[in-house]
Amino acid sequence: MSGAGRIGGDVVVRTLRALGADTVFGLPGQHALGLFEALRRAPDLRLVSARVENNLAFAADGHARARLDAAPDGPVPVTPMIVSTGPGALLTLAALQESRAASVPVLGISSQIPLAGLGGGRHGYLHELPDQQAAFEGVVKSVHTARSVSQIPAALRAAWESAATAPFGPVWVEISQDVLLAPATAPDITSVAAAPAVWEPLAEQVSTAADLLSAAENPVVLAGGGVRRGGAGAELLALAETLRAPVLTTFGGKGAFPWEHPLSGQSWLEDTHSREFLAGADVLLVLGSGLGELSSTYHTLRPRGHVVQVEADAGKLGSNHPGLGIHADVRQTLRALLDLLPRRDPDGGAERAVAGLLASIRERLDAQPLEVEQRVLRDVRAALPPGTPSFWDMTILGYWAWSAWNADGAPMHSAQGAGGLGFGLPAALGAAVAGAGPVLAVSGDGGAMYGIAELASAVQHQLDVTWLIIDDGGYGILREYSTGAFGQAHATELVRPDFVALARSFGVPATLSDVESLRADLVESLSTRGPSVVVLPATLRMFEPTHL
Template sequence: MRIGGDLVVETLRALGADTVFGLPGQHALGLFEALRRCPELRLVGARVENNLAFAADGHARARLDADPGGPVPVTPVIVSTGPGALLTLASLQESRSSSVPVLGISSQVPTAGLGGGRHGYLHELPDQRASFRDVVKSTHVVRTASQIPTALREAWESAATVPYGPVWVEIPQDVLLAPASLPPITSVTATPKPLAPLPELIDETARLLGAAENPVILAGGGVVRSGAQAELRALAELVRAPVLSSFGGKGSFAWDHPLSGQSWLEDWHSTEFLADADVLLVLGSGLGELTSNYHRFRPRGRVIQIEADAGKLESNHPALGIHADVRLALTALLEAAPSREADGRAEAAVAELLGKVRDRIGGQSLDLEQRVLAEVRAALPEGTPSFWDMTVLGYWAWSAWNTDGAPIHTAQGAGGLGYGLPGALGAAAARRGPALAVSGDGGAMYGIAELATAAQHGLDVTWLIVDDGGYGILREYMTGAFGQAHATELARPDFAALAKSFGVPAQVSTVDSLRAELASALATPGPSVVVLPALLRMFEPTHLDQ
């Protein structure tokens, strides 16, 4: 007998899902019975719901990497009511901040208990939906089985419409368990609406770029999410504009391209380079705290901001604001913008900028940190994605990671701990080939239970844990601010022994052996752990105005 849960699974299949991330619960039994009966829809579990949602986020990012500009790969995550649902909130905040298309589906208490107070059901909240309203893009509550296909279609379209983001659907327990009166669902399709730019704004942008003597482009995460890397390169070469990328925009422009100013946005030389542009074209960025060098950025020329999130237009700086999908806007600009003759000035300016950055970093005795990051980068096979926690080496990667052939994903959108391992597990479920996770020992403890998930599903993830004995970046912040740190030193397990207890191969490495051991682990199918005991420091974010 088909039940409401089958309508959910059938609709997801019709919409294009082939993998769901799920953790069972009492009210969600109808969903998991339907998943059992649909082997075509792969189910990947986890041990904790926040890690489950991080894994769905990593899966969606890996799919976006694999087909930039193609159909938007919405990834479903299925959890139970109340505590299970609420544990996904921090992860969904990251997906929202980083514009990742995740479809959250939760069970609910029986229909009779929805709204109007407490009825004594297990896991009941007065208004579960309200907890998600300000975290996700849209929320949808189903009250009858006939609403399931359209609710899921609307949610899917919301997640896949620029700016991408997580959405939330709630379905009561009794609806999921009741016999399905609808015929099998096979024809549901979602059609996200394109967000095209206004032609007159594109014409004005082309005019400004054509008249500029020193145009510069800042590429944000919107370039990566829209798959506009090719269009960005074509425009930069057309108008001879240097390109710097935000931390979320890493991978939007070739790292070693002669016009690439890379992504040292916490360096004052980079901040001033952007501020000196007479026309600064900002693509898919809100010019927020990290991108603006903690709001010290003061543009002296004209700013043009192309952004799919209308709320971010001119939210930090006056600009010619263009509410549009970055890829569609760049495509239009390539038709309208005049060509500029290559005279070598832009390339020389970029080389001078990067030389200043190198000299500043080189004067801070940070050879160990740069070597460790270089060894990790050299160990990765071509095309291997990496997923980074909020850890000292991860902060280095924001600025210094060479993304050519090595896509990088971090939790810098919302800044929560614990993203590295589950994000990489999701990516491994989406692709053939390995994924790398990088955590500190503090962040590693958030996801240690997912070693069981890695082993159970045989996911090809190598997890590098840099063990410095505590919350290293917070130790630096507190010492810098107050002269000493507090509550940053941590008791921790023998990570290698703990991994082996899950049946996951593990080894303790050194800086000298790291590249070879990490490369070997990545080349061996299945999960593995490499532990590097090392005390790393951040570079000083020196500013010329200090």
């Protein structure tokens, strides 16, 4: 391959740049070398690497989330990721499942074996799969292919639009090795007009919803991740204050409504009191949530009034609870509702109901021996500088944070969409690439081992991430679930390294902390530029699962 001539890989890179990308997450492989040669020749497109493809995809996910938080009113910030054929591509699937479940716009691009090996029998190419596309079709929003250089711009534009259309999500583009290496004779790409679809609500449905809400004596709002992803926080606040309606948020919707607002029922969705509060509404307005397992208190929610559900994913409408389903963008729907709803005079009733709800939750927590857990979470939150985002693995402290974390000025992201391990550190690294530093990552010792290799990436790219590892010697939440269900746990105890020594071997400053010094140790680590690790040996417990 001549280093001077333009090739298919250059068309990919130039199209991504024209679509608005300024950063690409990539891990090279044999069939994808044409892409990486093109990236080498593109100084205006930053390349960020990782050590494992699944972590690379988590990093792209974290980058996209941080960009969405930073610019809720701008164009949807799709994050590209490039990997090679077969094993490299397949290793991204678990992370892409999280991106799909959490509606995160990631554009995955993989190479493929040469065109001559496609569409027939097995040809014995390295990394060959019988049908690589099929492996992704059940995970991502859409799969696209380019079988010639001239097809590349259209395929990438279609993929970008799919990723950026609500509900956002990951997409996949596959390009064969020989296409990436083929000479490019078409004009250079400098601008591509991507036009993601906007789902406008139907007027008749909005009118019906407005009638129900206007007549409601006890309306309640459950705000999900679609409110947050769609940048509809201001509209939600206006609607709540117009209706004098309490607002609870799902775990994915944390930050969509002010935590300390008098109408905020916060996000204690694993608590029976919250479940009954939602169930008792005469109109329950569900915004940007499919009322899945976690959002419905493990499918024990039984609404007794009308349900109005606004959701951009048509497949979620009415899938768990029947009601008036509006397939539309949440922000557009809230604006349309605000035009029709009369403003209620505040009488303090909704505020008293919210205060009673939170008091009941606090009373239940205070009756349990959970002082250490509450202190640890409180000290972690207090240690963060204003605006610091956090990325949480599936660990007991993360489960606490789902309910108790105040996300005002401290955006929280977790792997609760798909529930896989290993999200925390690589996603935080992606957010740091987006300029969100300092960034906090939180993992248990089990989840930490999934991403430990990325300490090398943090050093290589000098990313401003503090990684808090809660070391309890095993898969703590599974230990607790198993013990609760069977009286004992099996296969949950883990041999693990000395995390402090291991971090230092990467050249990363590391601190062995304790409950008393945790806040001060985090403050120091977060105030020091570059990667750092804080290890807290502690066995934490969850609050009582009152949903059972």
